[in-house]
Amino acid sequence: MALHVRLFTEGSISMTFKSYHTSILFRVTVITITAIALAWFIVKETYYLALLPALILLLLVYEFFRYMGKRFEVMDDFFEAVKYRDFSRNYLEENKTKDIRRLYKGFNTVNRTIREMNSEKEVQYLYLQKILEMIDIGILAYNTQSGKTLWINESFQEMLDVPGFKNINFLKSRNKHVYDLLFDNHYSEPSTIDIKIRKENLKVLISHSMFRIEESYCKLLVVHNIEDTINKTESEAWKKLLSVMTHEIMNSIAPISSLANTLKIQVQENLENPSKVLELQDFDAGLSSIGKRSEGLMKFAKTYRSLNKITHLNKEKIEIQTLFRDLEQLMKPSIDKTSVRLQFELKDNRIEVEADTYLLEQVLINLILNAIEACEEVSGAEVRVYARRKTDGKTEVAVADNGPGISQEIIDQIFIPFFTTKKQGSGIGLSLSKQIMTLHGGKIQINSLAGEGTSVVLSF
Numbered sequence: 001m002a003l004h005v006r007l008f009t010e011g012s013i014s015m016t017f018k019s020y021h022t023s024i025l026f027r028v029t030v031i032t033i034t035a036i037a038l039a040w041f042i043v044k045e046t047y048y049l050a051l052l053p054a055l056i057l058l059l060l061v062y063e064f065f066r067y068m069g070k071r072f073e074v075m076d077d078f079f080e081a082v083k084y085r086d087f088s089r090n091y092l093e094e095n096k097t098k099d100i101r102r103l104y105k106g107f108n109t110v111n112r113t114i115r116e117m118n119s120e121k122e123v124q125y126l127y128l129q130k131i132l133e134m135i136d137i138g139i140l141a142y143n144t145q146s147g148k149t150l151w152i153n154e155s156f157q158e159m160l161d162v163p164g165f166k167n168i169n170f171l172k173s174r175n176k177h178v179y180d181l182l183f184d185n186h187y188s189e190p191s192t193i194d195i196k197i198r199k200e201n202l203k204v205l206i207s208h209s210m211f212r213i214e215e216s217y218c219k220l221l222v223v224h225n226i227e228d229t230i231n232k233t234e235s236e237a238w239k240k241l242l243s244v245m246t247h248e249i250m251n252s253i254a255p256i257s258s259l260a261n262t263l264k265i266q267v268q269e270n271l272e273n274p275s276k277v278l279e280l281q282d283f284d285a286g287l288s289s290i291g292k293r294s295e296g297l298m299k300f301a302k303t304y305r306s307l308n309k310i311t312h313l314n315k316e317k318i319e320i321q322t323l324f325r326d327l328e329q330l331m332k333p334s335i336d337k338t339s340v341r342l343q344f345e346l347k348d349n350r351i352e353v354e355a356d357t358y359l360l361e362q363v364l365i366n367l368i369l370n371a372i373e374a375c376e377e378v379s380g381a382e383v384r385v386y387a388r389r390k391t392d393g394k395t396e397v398a399v400a401d402n403g404p405g406i407s408q409e410i411i412d413q414i415f416i417p418f419f420t421t422k423k424q425g426s427g428i429g430l431s432l433s434k435q436i437m438t439l440h441g442g443k444i445q446i447n448s449l450a451g452e453g454t455s456v457v458l459s460f
Contacts, residue, residue, distance in 0.1 A: 027067065031060045071103065078107050087111040087118075138223035142168050143216055150218060159204070159225055161197050182206070182221060192226070203227045251369055251429075252297040252362070258333035259286050289330045295358070313356040313439055320351045320387045320397065327364060327385070338381075340372050345386035353395050353460045359436045363444075366429040367399040367456050374454065375403030400455035406448040414446065 034057045041050035081089055089111060091104035138156030142149050147168045157164060160178060162171060172179040178195055190207040205224040210217060263286045324344040335342045353360075368383060375381040380402070387397045406414065415434050430444075437444045437458060448454040 024068075027060070027064050031057065031064060034060055071100075074100065074103060087114045136225070138221075138225075140168075140221040140223075141218060142221070144210075144219050145216065156223060159197075159202070159223060160195075182223075249297065251365060252293060255330050255334050255365070256290050256293050256297075258337075259290055259330065262286065262333050263290075285329055289326065292326065293330055293361070313359070315354050315356055315440075317352050318355055318357055318360065319349075320353065320395075321346055321349045323357075323360070323364075324385065324387075327361065327368070331365075331368060334369075335372065338372060338376060340376060340381040340383055342368070342372070343382065343384045345384060348389065351387050351389055351395060353397070355440055355460065356436075359439075363433045363436050363458065364397070364399065366433055370429065371399050371401035371403070371454070371456075375401045378403055395460045396457050397460075398455050398457045400453060402453040405450040405452055405454055406446070407450065411446065411448060415444075 034053050038050055038053040038057055041047070041053065078091075081087070087110075091107050093101045093104045093108070096104060135153075136155050138159045139151070139153045140149065140156050141151045149166050149168065152164060160171070160175070162174060165171065168179070168183060171182075175197075178197070181193055181195060187206050187208045190205050192203060192205055195202045195204055203226055205226050207222050209220045209222075211220065212218070263283060266283065324346060328342075328344050331342060364385070368385065371383040372381075375383065382402050384400045385398070386400075387395065389395050414430050434444050440460065442458060442460045445457045445459065446454065447457070
């Protein structure tokens with residue numbers, strides 16, 4: 001709209017001055033012809049005939065200067081108003097000559113257009129001002145040389161417990177500590193600082209931005225109170241932490257409880273029927289799995305408590321064949337309760353990885369349980385756990401299922417802590433698995449296609 005108005009204004013002015021150009025050119029042409037005629041009579045020495053063109057020339061020159069003087073007077077009046085930015089005047093077009101009427105019409109168009117543009121700018125300014133006043137972020141703009149306040153919102157005043165002020169030096173006399181923090185430091189990047197207001201420490205996020213208005217340099221200061229946000233986040237974090245620990249512990253206890261119950265049933269059957277032979281080898285293997293997983297669970301709890309502080313892992317050479325055998329023994333009672341088929345595949349029995357046994361077991365248990373849950377309702381559900389050595393020397397251990405897959409809309413979010421699509425999930429399993437792989441110097445990747453399944457690859 002502004003562009004349309006500007007083009008209309010320029011067109012009106014152009015037409016007005018084009019009309020004047022034609023009118024002036026006509027008068028100059030007549031004066032020139034008369035002067036040539038006068039000169040010709042003088043050259044011919046017919047002075048009595050030169051009197052008429054001389055008189056006409058004088059009248060034409062007088063009329064021309066009067067014409068130009070009147071128009072310049074009108075234009076001087078208009079430009080004087082422009083100088084003082086007075087666009088409220090309306091030039092009366094009635095009872096004026098045709099050219100003056102056109103000139104007045106052009107001036108009125110200019111004044112009306114500028115008034116409309118100023119009105120639009122004022123509306124936009126008020127609209128922006130209302131928006132900035134409604135947000136709960138403190139905003140202050142000031143001149144860096146004079147300290148003059150250009151704009152300040154109520155949130156800034158309430159946050160710092162100050163009234164509206166016209167110069168930042170007011171804040172220096174009222175609270176020098178706050179003044180030094182806000183104006184004596186430059187925060188090109190958002191920074192967290194503590195400000196003491198009303199004898200209380202307030203944690204705020206602050207940032208600066210420089211800009212220029214004509215020849216003056218100004219600074220925009222943005223202050224956001226994050227005290228309440230931090231407190232709320234900490235409270236939520238504690239709740240989620242309890243949920244996470246419960247979830248992870250239950251993931252490990254469930255197979256232990258199931259295996260222990262299976263062994264108990266075998267013992268009871270043997271007590272009730274002494275003639276029945278108790279498979280001591282299976283019994284010993286089950287107890288070993290329970291003991292080993294219990295020890296791993298204890299270590300996991302300690303590791304999780306200080307995961308971000310771990311600098312050393314208890315790495316050792318792990319035979320994938322042994323790792324798969326232990327996992328199969330541990331997961332068998334749980335998998336028997338479902339319709340899912342669990343397969344462990346290993347083409348090369350010599351494959352080894354250097355890792356922390358208990359943490360790696362925890363990662364694989366999480367991935368297997370996720371895969372089982374994902375494809376439980378799929379006909380012919382299958383979960384494959386396999387390992388391979390790539391041509392570049394890296395070892396990969398993967399868990400793949402033929403479930404419904406993961407939506408591409410959320411696949412980038414599944415490693416975010418506490419993000420979950422499960423009703424009972426904590427959203428920490430994959431996040432924790434990623435952290436464990438990072439500690440090992442490896443990585444975890446997810447490949448998924450809708451309707452074809454998902455594979456999670458651990459790369460060492």
